[in-house]
Every structure is written in C-alpha cells, then in structure tokens.
Amino acid sequence: MFKINNLYIPKISALIISIDFLLLVLAFFAGIHLRFAEGQGFTVSFFQDSFYEACIFIFTMIFSMAAMGMYLPETQRDFNTTLFRLMPSVALCFGLMTFIFYIFPETYLGRGALLIVMVLSFIEILIARTLLYKGISVDILRPRTLVLGTGKNANDLINQNGKLPAHHQPKIVGFIPFPGEERHVPATLVVTDKDSLMSLAGKYKAEEIIIAPQERRGGYFPIQELLECKMHGIRVMDIATFYERENGHIRMDSLYPSWFVFGGGFDQSLLRSTIKRIFDLLASLALLMITLPVMLIAALLILLEDGFPIFYRQERVGKSGETFMVLKFRSMRKNAEKDKKPQWAATNDPRITKVGNIIRKLRIDELPQIVNVLKNEMSFVGPRPERPYFVNMLNAQVPYYGVRHSVKPGITGWAQVRYPYGSSVEDAIEKLQYDLYYVKNHSLFLDAVILVLTVEVVLMGKGSR
Numbered sequence: 001m002f003k004i005n006n007l008y009i010p011k012i013s014a015l016i017i018s019i020d021f022l023l024l025v026l027a028f029f030a031g032i033h034l035r036f037a038e039g040q041g042f043t044v045s046f047f048q049d050s051f052y053e054a055c056i057f058i059f060t061m062i063f064s065m066a067a068m069g070m071y072l073p074e075t076q077r078d079f080n081t082t083l084f085r086l087m088p089s090v091a092l093c094f095g096l097m098t099f100i101f102y103i104f105p106e107t108y109l110g111r112g113a114l115l116i117v118m119v120l121s122f123i124e125i126l127i128a129r130t131l132l133y134k135g136i137s138v139d140i141l142r143p144r145t146l147v148l149g150t151g152k153n154a155n156d157l158i159n160q161n162g163k164l165p166a167h168h169q170p171k172i173v174g175f176i177p178f179p180g181e182e183r184h185v186p187a188t189l190v191v192t193d194k195d196s197l198m199s200l201a202g203k204y205k206a207e208e209i210i211i212a213p214q215e216r217r218g219g220y221f222p223i224q225e226l227l228e229c230k231m232h233g234i235r236v237m238d239i240a241t242f243y244e245r246e247n248g249h250i251r252m253d254s255l256y257p258s259w260f261v262f263g264g265g266f267d268q269s270l271l272r273s274t275i276k277r278i279f280d281l282l283a284s285l286a287l288l289m290i291t292l293p294v295m296l297i298a299a300l301l302i303l304l305e306d307g308f309p310i311f312y313r314q315e316r317v318g319k320s321g322e323t324f325m326v327l328k329f330r331s332m333r334k335n336a337e338k339d340k341k342p343q344w345a346a347t348n349d350p351r352i353t354k355v356g357n358i359i360r361k362l363r364i365d366e367l368p369q370i371v372n373v374l375k376n377e378m379s380f381v382g383p384r385p386e387r388p389y390f391v392n393m394l395n396a397q398v399p400y401y402g403v404r405h406s407v408k409p410g411i412t413g414w415a416q417v418r419y420p421y422g423s424s425v426e427d428a429i430e431k432l433q434y435d436l437y438y439v440k441n442h443s444l445f446l447d448a449v450i451l452v453l454t455v456e457v458v459l460m461g462k463g464s465r
Contacts, residue, residue, distance in 0.1 A: 005444065006445075007441060008248070019128055025058060026120075026124065060100070073248075078133055079134075086125060141167065142170060147209075150178070150181055150190060151184050154184065198225065198229050201229055211236070211237070211239065238254075249434045252398075280373050287367070298367075302329060302359075309330060310330060321391075324385075329367070331365045333351055379410045379411075381450050394425065404436065418453075
C-alpha cells in the first residue's frame with residue numbers, strides 16, 4: 001500500500017495502472033502502424049512522429065478509466081464488472097479525443113486510426129484484467145497479517161463482509177487471543193502458541209499486525225512486544241487505521257477519542273487553507289465558464305415548466321457550525337414542504353418536477369453553488385452541507401458527527417463519489433465514515449482524485465434521487 005498526500009494507493013491498483021499504461025502504448029503504436037505504416041517496420045522516426053499524439057491518447061484513456069472508477073478497489077472484481085465500466089470509459093475517451101482534435105487540429109489522428117487504436121485498447125485491457133483477476137495469483141501483493149484479538153472486531157476483518165475482492169484484502173495468517181476475550185473467529189485460525197509477538201511474527205512470516213481487541217480499557221495489552229515488532233520493521237496498526245487504509249473510510253464502530261487526538265492528518269494549516277482557496281477559485285471559475293450554456297438552458301426549462309422562482313435558497317450548516325444560504329436550481333414543485341417540516345428526498349419523490357428529475361440526475365441543480373464557493377461559504381470539494389434540522393438530529397444520534405464541520409462543505413466530496421445518496425440516519429452514518437476520512441486526509445491530490453471520480457457521478461447519474 002502506497003501513500004500519496006494522505007491518500008492510500010493499493011499495490012494492486014498501482015500494478016493495474018502500470019499494466020494499462022504499457023498496454024495502451026502497445027495498442028496505440030500497433031494501431032497507427034496498421035493504419036499508416038503500410039508494411040514498414042517500427043523505426044525510431046515512426047515513434048518520434050507519433051510521440052505527442054501517443055501521450056495525449058494514453059493520458060486521456062487512463063483519465064477516462066479513472067473517471068469511470070476502474071481503479072477503485074471495489075470495482076476490481078471480474079469480467080462483467082470490467083466490461084461494463086470499460087465500455088463507457090472508451091466512449092468517454094473517444095469523446096474527449098474528438099474534442100481535443102477540434103481544439104488542437106495538429107494532433108488529429110484520423111477516425112480510422114483512432115478507431116483501430118481504441119478497439120485494440122479495449123481488447124487488450126479486457127483480457128489483461130480478466131487474467132489478472134481470475135488466472136493469476138496476486139498473493140504476493142497481499143501482506144501476511146497477524147490479528148491481535150479474536151472478538152467481533154477481529155471477525156469483521158475476515159473478508160470484510162465481502163465489500164472488497166480477495167486481492168484487496170490482507171492475508172490473515174492467524175488471530176492471537178487476548179486473555180478472557182470471547183472468540184468469534186474460526187478456531188482453526190486461532191494461534192495457540194504462547195511465544196512472544198516477535199517470535200510469532202517470525203514463525204508466521206507476518207509483515208503486519210492489526211490490533212483489534214473487543215475492549216481496550218484495562219486488562220492485558222502487550223505494548224512492549226508491539227514496540228519490539230515495530231522496531232524490527234513489522235507494521236503495527238489499530239483496526240481504525242486498517243479500515244482507513246483499505247476501505248477509504250473511517251469506520252465508526254472502531255473509533256475511540258484518543259485516535260482523533262493522537263492520529264495524524266486533520267491539516268488546518270494556513271498553507272493548506274491558502275492552497276485550497278486558490279484551488280476552489282480556479283476550479284469554480286473554470287466550471288462556470290464550461291457550464292454556463294448548460295445553466296442557461298436549465299434555467300429556461302425550469303421557467304417553462306413551473307415558472308418562477310428558478311433558483312432555490314435553503315439554509316445549510318457550514319464550517320464551525322455557521323449557517324449560510326445555499327443556492328440551487330429549483331428541482332421540486334413550489335411549496336414542496338407545505339408543513340414546513342424538513343424531509344429527506346426519497347426515490348421517485350413525487351415533489352420533483354420533470355425538469356428537476358433530469359437536472360438532479362446530472363447534478364446540474366448543484367451548479368449555482370459555484371456562487372457559494374466564490375463567496376467563501378463553501379469549497380469546491382468537501383462534505384456536502386446539511387440542513388440545520390438534520391444536523392441537530394444527527395449530532396444527537398451519531399458520535400463525532402460534528403467533526404465534519406471542521407472544514408468547509410463542498411459541491412462534491414469523497415462521500416458523494418464513494419457512497420450512494422443518503423436518505424436516513426443509517427445512510428448518514430455510512431456517509432460520515434467517508435466524510436471523516438476526507439476531513440482527516442484532505443489534500444490537493446485527494447481533491448483532484450474526487451473531481452475525476454465526480455465525472456462518473458455526473459455522466460452515469462450515480463446516487464441521484
């Protein structure tokens with residue numbers, strides 16, 4: 001597992017990106033050779049003449065696959081998952097390449113050449129992914145892991161309830177029991193040896209130890225033995241850090257207050273705040289210029305279907321619990337909340353207009369929030385702002401919910417690209433786990449990753465209601 005600007009990158013994902021890069025290089029030059037070389041060999045001049053076009057195609061294709069979520073751990077499963085994500089990736093790449101050709105005519109390849117290159121890329125990547133997921137063992141990339149604990153927390157580590165494919169899970173070689181702890185893991189995996197942790201790590205060739213006791217207060221805790229293991233190069237982490245690393249969220253039932261106090265992250269420095277503000281302004285102005293025609297059309301359609309008002313202002317909770325009025329295109333009929341009691345939007349909500357249904361699916365209704373970003377009430381990327389009514393309710397029911405208000409809310413966020421639309425307390429808890437991850441690990445790199453993943457949310461209508 002690599003870590004770039006606080007974002008964990010699984011080794012298997014890095015391997016897949018590297019393989020994709022090589023396959024795209026092969027597909028591009030093979031396709032160009034088939035279309036234009038007319039039997040000539042691969043010469044130095046042949047590669048030099050097409051170098052810039054190759055770079056543009058490879059970058060665009062990798063961007064398209066990343067935007068369609070093909071490098072997320074939960075999507076790296078099988079042939080069908082790869083096929084149904086690769087097809088829109090190729091379509092997106094074709095559209096972007098066409099746009100690039102229009103802006104920069106000197107990079108034009110020709111429709112025939114581009115078609116051959118894209119067909120070859122599609123076939124190569126589909127075959128390679130299938131072989132990697134099914135036909136090739138990737139155990140060498142899975143760390144051998146000892147788990148300290150045999151209770152419910154330890155049992156949850158087994159397959160993580162099927163949320164991730166096998167090659168994204170640690171290879172658990174044994175569970176070491178705490179004295180008096182109730183066993184919830186298979187007896188065959190329990191380590192019965194009474195040796196020291198360092199000896200057990202050597203015996204089982206463990207690369208890491210996960211601390212997953214059911215109860216932390218009082219009793220036995222082998223701090224000196226864990227320190228010895230760490231000094232010998234064995235990774236030692238608690239279960240909360242493990243879920244943060246593997247799942248991209250901070251699991252609520254594994255948290256404890258000292259983890260927030262002594263853990264890393266939560267960067268609120270002046271430098272980080274300045275960089276984020278500059279990023280917000282540049283991204284917002286760019287989005288405004290790109291989407292202005294779309295916003296004008298949306299405003300006209302809202303006016304024709306249901307009249308004024310076109311925009312909808314609603315009170316939301318921002319940074320440090322301060323409220324502000326968020327601006328959105330109106331997607332519901334007038335007086336949608338006659339009794340004045342706030343309510344979550346539901347699937348097939350009858351309050352949503354025909355135009356509203358379209359602009360909500362494509363997230364066009366969120367575009368006026370660019371104004372909130374320019375006014376410094378929101379960021380471009382951050383936890384989605386919630387209404388005070390729901391914030392008060394969730395603060396009373398969900399531990400640490402207020403932590404998400406330590407940063408400015410955003411138009412898009414980590415929870416929005418990793419979890420479907422929420423409409424209940426349970427959904428709010430699930431999304432909070434991703435929000436906490438963002439609050440702890442936010443960086444310019446993570447913001448860029450979220451923007452790339454937002455492309456799929458917009459184009460595929462993911463999680464809309």
